[in-house]
Amino acid sequence: MFQGKTNEKECETWMDNLIIEDTIQKENIPFYQYSEFQNVKLIKANVFKATFKISQKTVALKNVYLNNNDKFTLDNLINEIKRLRKLEIHESILKFYGITKQENTNKYMIILEYFTESSLRQYLKTNFQKMDWNAKLNLAKRIANILLFLHSNDIIHGKFNSENILIHNGIIKLNVFGLAIANVPTNNLDLIQYIDPQHLKLFSTIDKNKSSDIFGLGIILWEISSGNPPFEMESSSNVNLLNNIAKGKIEMTIPGTPHKYKEIYTDCWSHNGNSRPDIFQVVKNLSEIIISNANVEFETQPYNVTDVKLENLNMQNEIKSDPPFAEITTEFNGFINDLFEFFIDIRKKQVFDMQPIMIRNYIRERKKNPVKILYEMIRHSSYYWFTSLIGFFYKHGIGTVADNQMAFKFFNLAANKIMDNPSSNLSPLRKLYNSNKEISAISLADMYFDGLGVERDTKKAFQIYSKVANERSHIALKNMAYCYYNGLGVEKNEEKAFETYLKSAEKGNIAAQSIVSTFYQNGFRITKDEAKGFQLHMKSALAGNVYAMCNVGYCYNDGIGVGKDEKEAFKWFLKAAEKELNSAQHNLGCCYEYGQGIDRDCKKAFEWFKKAVENEENEENYCSDGQYVLGRCFYEGYGTKKDVVNAIYWLNKAKENENADANELLEEIISNMT
Numbered sequence: 001m002f003q004g005k006t007n008e009k010e011c012e013t014w015m016d017n018l019i020i021e022d023t024i025q026k027e028n029i030p031f032y033q034y035s036e037f038q039n040v041k042l043i044k045a046n047v048f049k050a051t052f053k054i055s056q057k058t059v060a061l062k063n064v065y066l067n068n069n070d071k072f073t074l075d076n077l078i079n080e081i082k083r084l085r086k087l088e089i090h091e092s093i094l095k096f097y098g099i100t101k102q103e104n105t106n107k108y109m110i111i112l113e114y115f116t117e118s119s120l121r122q123y124l125k126t127n128f129q130k131m132d133w134n135a136k137l138n139l140a141k142r143i144a145n146i147l148l149f150l151h152s153n154d155i156i157h158g159k160f161n162s163e164n165i166l167i168h169n170g171i172i173k174l175n176v177f178g179l180a181i182a183n184v185p186t187n188n189l190d191l192i193q194y195i196d197p198q199h200l201k202l203f204s205t206i207d208k209n210k211s212s213d214i215f216g217l218g219i220i221l222w223e224i225s226s227g228n229p230p231f232e233m234e235s236s237s238n239v240n241l242l243n244n245i246a247k248g249k250i251e252m253t254i255p256g257t258p259h260k261y262k263e264i265y266t267d268c269w270s271h272n273g274n275s276r277p278d279i280f281q282v283v284k285n286l287s288e289i290i291i292s293n294a295n296v297e298f299e300t301q302p303y304n305v306t307d308v309k310l311e312n313l314n315m316q317n318e319i320k321s322d323p324p325f326a327e328i329t330t331e332f333n334g335f336i337n338d339l340f341e342f343f344i345d346i347r348k349k350q351v352f353d354m355q356p357i358m359i360r361n362y363i364r365e366r367k368k369n370p371v372k373i374l375y376e377m378i379r380h381s382s383y384y385w386f387t388s389l390i391g392f393f394y395k396h397g398i399g400t401v402a403d404n405q406m407a408f409k410f411f412n413l414a415a416n417k418i419m420d421n422p423s424s425n426l427s428p429l430r431k432l433y434n435s436n437k438e439i440s441a442i443s444l445a446d447m448y449f450d451g452l453g454v455e456r457d458t459k460k461a462f463q464i465y466s467k468v469a470n471e472r473s474h475i476a477l478k479n480m481a482y483c484y485y486n487g488l489g490v491e492k493n494e495e496k497a498f499e500t501y502l503k504s505a506e507k508g509n510i511a512a513q514s515i516v517s518t519f520y521q522n523g524f525r526i527t528k529d530e531a532k533g534f535q536l537h538m539k540s541a542l543a544g545n546v547y548a549m550c551n552v553g554y555c556y557n558d559g560i561g562v563g564k565d566e567k568e569a570f571k572w573f574l575k576a577a578e579k580e581l582n583s584a585q586h587n588l589g590c591c592y593e594y595g596q597g598i599d600r601d602c603k604k605a606f607e608w609f610k611k612a613v614e615n616e617e618n619e620e621n622y623c624s625d626g627q628y629v630l631g632r633c634f635y636e637g638y639g640t641k642k643d644v645v646n647a648i649y650w651l652n653k654a655k656e657n658e659n660a661d662a663n664e665l666l667e668e669i670i671s672n673m674t
Contacts, residue, residue, distance in 0.1 A: 029081055030098030032111065037061070037100070049114060059097060061109040091405060092146045092172050115173050120165040120220070121229055128227030133258065136224050140261075141286050143224075145401045146174050147217055148279045151210050160216030161193075162223055193219060193230040211273035217282065218268025225261065226254045260289050287371050335368065336377060340386045344435050347475055349510040349544045352446075356396040357580045358546075363398075370399035385432050387413045388439035395443075395452070404453030411447065414440035441468045442476050449479075449489070462489030474507035481512070498525040514540040514548040521561065534561030541572065549576035550584040557587075557596070570597030577608065585612035586626050606639025613650070624657035631662060635669060644669065 037050040037059075046063040081096065095113035102109065118126070120143075131139075143165060150157055157164075157174075166173040195212075219230050253262050264285050270276050277285070339362065346358050363370050374393050377383055383390065391410030394403045414437045445464035448457045462483045468476035477500055483489050485497035498519055504512035513536055519526050521533030534555045540548035553572035556565045570591050576584030589608035592601045610633075613626040631650035634643045648669065654662035 029078075030111075032098055032100045034100050034103050034109075048109070058114040060112045060114045061100065062112060064108050064110055091403065092142075092174055093149075094166075094173050094175050113173075115166050115168060118167055120162040120167060121223070123167040124162075124223065124227045131227075137261070137286070137289055140221050140224050141283075142172055142401060143220060144217060144279065144283050144286055146172065147213060148283050150174075151213070151279045156210055157213050157216075160213045160220070162220055162229065165220070209273075210278065211276050214268050214276045214279065214282065215273070217279075218265040218276075221261070221265035221268065222254075225257045225265070258289060260285070284371055335366070336373070336380065336386070339363070339373070340389055340432070343386075343389050343392070344439070347439055348508065351511050351514075351545075351547055354546050354579075354581065356392075356398065359392070359396075359398060361580060372399075374399035384413065386436055387411070388436050388443055391440065391443060395447075404447065406453075408444070408447050408453035411440045411444040438468060438471070438473050438475070442473065442479065445476075445479070458483070458489030460489075472507075474504045474509040474512065477501075477504035477507065478509050478512040478515075481515075494525050510540050510543045510545045510548075513543075514545045514551065517548070517551070530561035532561070537561075541575075546576050546579045546581050546584075549579070550581055550587070553584065553587065566591075566597035568597070580615060582612050582615045582626075585609075585615065586629070589629070602639035604639070606633050609633060609639075624654045624659035624662070627651070627654035627657065628659045628662040628665070632665060635665065 036053055038053050040048050040050040040061065043049045043060075048061040049058065050061050051058055094115060097111040097113070100109050100111060101107065147157065147160065164175045166175060195216075223229060264282060267275075267277050268282060339359075342362055343359065346355050350358060360370070363373065370393070374390070377386060377390050377393075387410045391407040393399050394410065395407035396402060441464060445461040445468075447453050448464070449461035450456065462480065465476045465480045465483065469480055481497045481500035481504060484493045484500060486492065498516075501512050501516050501519070505516045517533045517536030517540065518524075519533075520529045520536065522528065534552070537548050537551045537555060541552045549572050553569045553576065554560065555562050555569075556572065557569035558564065570588070573584045573587045573591060577588045585608050589605045589612065590596070591598050592605035592608065594600070609626065609630050613630045627650045631647045631654060633639055634650065635647035636642070648666065651662045651666045651669075655666060
């Protein structure tokens with residue numbers, strides 16, 4: 001009798017497995033044999049680390065408990081996989097690879113990206129003392145943007161807490177899998193501090209929703225401000241704590257927390273779920289905080305961060321999301337057109353590093369919100385006319401967090417002719433279409449060249465540059481010249497590089513013209529002619545090239561191709577510095593320090609040195625020198641109050657960048673302190 005029951009049970013299990021595997025196959029979910037994995041090791045409850053034998057890729061295996069009798073669980077698994085496939089384009093979501101099943105058992109396992117992680121909670125405990133408010137705010141923005149991505153795709157996390165957010169080497173990953181299928185009771189009290197009080201009070205009558213995630217985000221924002229888990233001094237199993245949270249118990253504000261930041265997280269953890277902001281509003285509010293100095297003073301100037309899903313990009317002339325901004329106005333239409341024309345212009349005149357700086361300045365000077373601009377462009381009925389600019393915003397984190405995969409997708413829209421040619425014969429439309437297609441194709445090649453959002457392939461990049469150059473693009477010609485000069489994607493050929501730069505310059509590319517002037521000035525692959533080099537630098541500078549402005553300053557300062565004139569040098573350094581060129585700002589500091597072309601002024605020297613170093617678009621060649629000079633100023637009290645702590649901070653940064661002078665001064669400071 002007992003043997004018969006055992007056989008009956010085994011038969012049922014076999015049938016369950018057959019139905020489950022048939023369902024997995026029908027849904028086109030990858031299924032791998034368990035024998036395809038090796039070195040399987042338990043790393044925490046129900047989660048294993050393993051290696052694919054063939055590829056040697058490390059993955060994580062997570063147990064899920066399925067049987068055909070529990071149809072709800074199987075359906076949830078399939079639905080979960082379908083939803084999460086929409087998230088694969090986002091770099092901050094743990095990737096799903098497929099399903100496997102342990103041999104001779106009934107245990108199915110999902111295969112996930114392996115991440116050598118430290119949870120946000122662990123990360124804060126380890127690094128909090130080293131974090132200033134800029135670092136805390138940046139961390140908060142990045143986490144909020146991941147939740148925005150989920151909510152934009154109509155996915156509710158349900159367990160948004162600091163243990164599900166993973167951090168390693170500055171990379172953030174969100175564990176989103178297994179939320180709906182978790183093998184836990186509905187009233188599980190793990191990490192109850194993050195659970196919506198409305199859910200705690202009504203476990204059986206209310207489902208978790210987006211507002212519940214917002215509550216969890218509010219707790220996380222507080223945790224970032226404090227460095228500690230909420231209610232750390234109270235036991236998570238304490239019934240009183242559970243009751244208190246259900247009644248609306250909240251943590252105390254940490255002294256020194258910026259007022260605007262406090263308002264954001266307190267709005268998020270409002271006891272009434274209907275009173276909480278949506279994630280769009282949270283992201284917008286965080287984007288408007290700027291840390292102006294060490295005393296944590298704030299201004300409300302719109303800057304960056306947000307995200308949007310590709311499914312919402314009017315691919316069939318239909319908007320599925322409802323961003324929190326007003327309808328597009330005629331005035332804003334005009335601004336987008338003006339911005340795109342400016343974008344086209346700087347692609348011709350400026351080297352790559354200056355372009356995001358100048359776009360940000362253009363937006364800031366006109367007191368526009370980059371978050372709103374990005375949304376308006378995406379929601380625009382004719383967004384496909386300027387996909388290159390939308391991709392540029394994503395690539396450089398303008399109005400959003402930087403997202404190379406999204407940038408790649410937008411560049412690809414125009415570059416691969418997904419759009420039809422415009423039917424109108426009006427030349428402005430034709431020009432707009434051609435410019436967008438040209439810039440998109442070149443930007444796509446740039447992504448391949450640098451391996452951003454796609455596997456690096458310099459040969460493919462060169463092929464695209466060459467194809468676009470054949471369609472009379474002087475920008476693509478300049479990039480081809482760079483490839484020839486460095487032997488990237490094509491055989492190194494310096495003569496060909498000069499010829500191609502010259503050809504690009506002759507076709508009107510101001511940035512290429514500035515590079516040609518350097519060839520003449522140094523006598524590289526051409527007869528040295530410093531006077532001609534200076535003339536070309538000046539021509540490029542007058543046309544608006546910022547690097548050329550700085551180079552004209554060098555020529556006047558050192559008497560290269562023109563008579564030495566320190567006042568003229570100062571004038572041109574100032575022009576470039578006001579355009580936010582880091583190297584020119586550093587040079588301007590030197591002019592004030594040594595009285596070259598201007599009266600000595602130690603305070604202004606310090607201000608320009610500081611601005612140069614803090615400029616977010618620092619150039620590698622100037623980075624360590626600028627950091628050393630700033631550290632020296634703080635140590636000597638030159639142009640500022642003497643500050644040994646700041647001196648050591650900047651000198652250490654310079655030392656990390658192999659600045660020998662910084663190392664020597666650090667040793668002097670340490671010896672004086674002992």
